[in-house]
Amino acid sequence: MSTEDPQQGFVPALDGNQLQQLQDHADPSKFFADPGFEQPQTPEARAEAEAELLSQFKLKVSDIVGRSWQLPSLAVQKGNDEYLQLLTEARELYRSGHFYSCVAMSGIVAERLVKNLLRQTIMVSKDERDPVKPTDTAFDQLERVDMSSLVRFCKETGLIDPPTSSAVTALYELRNKYAHGRGKDAAKDSLNAIVLVHQLVEATVSIKPDFEFIDGRLHHRKTTIRAEQS
Numbered sequence: 001m002s003t004e005d006p007q008q009g010f011v012p013a014l015d016g017n018q019l020q021q022l023q024d025h026a027d028p029s030k031f032f033a034d035p036g037f038e039q040p041q042t043p044e045a046r047a048e049a050e051a052e053l054l055s056q057f058k059l060k061v062s063d064i065v066g067r068s069w070q071l072p073s074l075a076v077q078k079g080n081d082e083y084l085q086l087l088t089e090a091r092e093l094y095r096s097g098h099f100y101s102c103v104a105m106s107g108i109v110a111e112r113l114v115k116n117l118l119r120q121t122i123m124v125s126k127d128e129r130d131p132v133k134p135t136d137t138a139f140d141q142l143e144r145v146d147m148s149s150l151v152r153f154c155k156e157t158g159l160i161d162p163p164t165s166s167a168v169t170a171l172y173e174l175r176n177k178y179a180h181g182r183g184k185d186a187a188k189d190s191l192n193a194i195v196l197v198h199q200l201v202e203a204t205v206s207i208k209p210d211f212e213f214i215d216g217r218l219h220h221r222k223t224t225i226r227a228e229q230s
Contacts, residue, residue: 060097067095070191072198075208075218083112087201094194099186100178106193107175110168113200114150115142117159147172164203171196 086109093102123131155165
């Protein structure tokens with residue numbers, strides 16, 4: 001049996017004697033257990049579980065609000081793009097304190113935005129015919145291309161500017177670090193990931209050039225200017 005120090009991140013499996021000792025002298029501080037679907041599923045158990053969850057949420061709500069106020073503002077037009085669902089999920093992960101997952105999801109959002117941008121802008125001309133949009137099957141081949149190459153393509157063609165390209169590159173490097181379990185400061189890095197992906201949002205799908213937030217409400221800039229002039 002391995003004797004590697006559990007503090008180094010690896011806890012070896014228990015042999016029969018150790019397992020029996022654990023069962024005989026169960027100390028909750030020495031292990032983690034989650035019964036999942038094996039817990040009682042009765043109305044009484046549900047009520048108890050809901051009360052426990054509400055109690056836990058009340059303890060965390062102040063931190064949740066504090067993290068909500070750290071998020072960049074967001075204003076995009078609703079449509080059929082799946083990126084918005086992914087983006088709001090990334091924001092919710094940060095708000096809830098799920099930092100590792102937040103970094104990963106931010107990288108996913110960036111990838112979806114870049115590939116959507118290419119789908120919306122690429123046209124193909126053959127034999128001097130008028131340019132046409134490739135088929136969905138053709139665009140699906142982009143899913144096989146690594147992100148760094150796609151970002152460089154977007155930069156060189158002017159679809160995104162150099163600062164945005166740098167932000168996406170930095171985000172993807174951060175995402176890869178956490179995807180392989182090498183993150184060191186998840187709370188700090190997850191906020192950085194959120195900020196980086198919002199740089200891409202601002203450069204591609206944001207409507208904030210025409211709108212602004214005033215006292216927490218979204219207003220059209222022309223309406224604001226007219227109100228100030230009257």
